[in-house]
Amino acid sequence: MFTNPFAILDQFPRVELAHLPTPIEPLLNFSAALGGPEIFVKRDDQTGLATGGNKTRKLEFLIAQALGQEADCVITAGSTQSNHARQTAAGAARYGLASHLVLYAPGGEPPTQLNGNLLLMQLIGAHFHWTAERAPYTDTIAQVEADLRAADRRPYVIPYGGSNPFGAFGYAVAMREFAAQARGLPAFDTHIIATSSGGTQAGMTLGMHLTGLDDTGELLGISVDQQAGELAPRVAHLARAAAEELELDWHPDPALIEINDDYLGDGYAVVSDAEREAIHLLAQHEGLLLDPVYTGRAFAGLIDLVRRGAFTRGQRILFWHTGGSAALFSFAHHLGLDDNTPGTT
Ligand SMILES: *Cc1c(COP(=O)(O)O)cnc(C)c1O
Helix, strand or coil, X not given: CCCCHHHHHCCCXXXXXXXXXXXXXXXXXXXXXXXXXXXXXXXXXXXXXXCCCCHHHHHHHHHHHHHHCCCCEEEEEEECCCHHHHHHHHHXXXXXXXXXXXXXXXXXXXXXXXXXXXXXXXXXXXXXXXXCCCCCCHHHHHHHHHHHHHCCCCEEECCHHHXXXXXXXXXXXXXXXXXXXXXXXXXXXXXXXXXXXXXXXXXXXXXXXXXXXXXXXXXXXXXXXCCXXXXXXXXXXXXXXXHHHCCCCXXXXXXXXXXXXXXXXXXXXXXXXXXXXXXXXXXXXXXXXXXXXXXXXXXXXXXXXXXXXXXXXCCEEEEECCCCHHHHHHCCCCCCCCCCCCCCC
């Protein structure tokens, strides 16, 4: 018997957090200036939750899981300027859940500056648990969970990046949303995203399979912090795990998960000339705000690929803007802006 996997997906609990559908906009000035393909953006930076971003779509499923398990709080983890932790705190607040955020800082010492995403997390009333442990933060999360249970709390653990099968559902559904928007338009040759914990790419891969979009276009993840050889199997595994929840006999091949790891530079959140150029170009040609860690790096990668001739005139590229501009407010120094007098350039 034929069952539409999306019909099964739609049976999973989901809360409302995001402003959907997010618009698709052409970058006319920027594309002309670059002189290559026509570049469009899918504005997932405008999902609306406490300045928005890609984690909001994942959290519609993740917060619903937490409520379904009668949790009274959520735990998640990320870096000091985590967009994911900020959106999780906001989504939890909206549904009456406390949020416990395991945040990385060097030495596990709380930073002295309250700005960017961290300021928003504090404003929302999140509880901070500082750690020197790096992603996936497994030990610290387990400790915080044990402490909360010992205090008779009922935590629901959201993995870092919100990247589990339920989080990935958010991006399978996003692909369906895109397919409906794109009906009647010329096809996009390539979808590009900044990829890190892999849940977004996994969900989009599943969504392209379910909508048949994988016949006409490709999906390229530009890695911000991981080697392709490590991340591709994780993306394939996550996509498989999400498909399994939908009783789908589909086994994505890690070799077909496209990840470019040429732009890792000096590591996570280390801003170089390439990110600076991308952030300034998009701001000045389009009034579009990228972020210093994810979309700044991925867009810098896209610019480099166009300059190298990987994409050419006449092709159509859709860059999924996954958000993060709140972090700009903690990166003035890295953007080369803190020694400028306002009003001069
Ligand atoms: C988390 C994040 C990503 C990466 O998404 P993953 O699902 O972790 O791969 C990309 N861009 C921004 C702005 C993010 O916050």
